[in-house]
Amino acid sequence: MYRFARRIRPSVQAEFDAAHRANAAGDAERAFRHLERAHVMGQAATVLHVRVHWQMFWWAKGRHDVGEAIGQIWRAAAAAVFTWPGWVPQGNTGGSNVSGLQRMPIPPDLQRLINSAYQ
Numbered sequence: 001m002y003r004f005a006r007r008i009r010p011s012v013q014a015e016f017d018a019a020h021r022a023n024a025a026g027d028a029e030r031a032f033r034h035l036e037r038a039h040v041m042g043q044a045a046t047v048l049h050v051r052v053h054w055q056m057f058w059w060a061k062g063r064h065d066v067g068e069a070i071g072q073i074w075r076a077a078a079a080a081v082f083t084w085p086g087w088v089p090q091g092n093t094g095g096s097n098v099s100g101l102q103r104m105p106i107p108p109d110l111q112r113l114i115n116s117a118y119q
Helices: 002-024 028-042 046-062 066-082 108-118
Strands: none
Touching (some): 002 046, 002 108, 028 046, 028 108, 046 066
């Protein structure tokens, strides 16, 4: 799994960077979509998975979205415990607007990056 994390990290970081640029431009919704994409790619690697949820927490805090912020604290804790054994629903976008147990389709471009990171 370490190999996967090392290989997928640049793609996750690219989404973090895009989220930061969108936030700086005042487009919070686009920023969150980039964080969701980072979540889909990073959720199989514990450190990246937790990091995505903390990024989502800070996004929510910046918007004064208490519900999302609290949801992200819970999700970060769950990510720390459940990622390593592989108990995460593939494709889940990570926001508190969806069940933490819901599997979701993975966009084809992200699936290609994930597949490449596993090779």
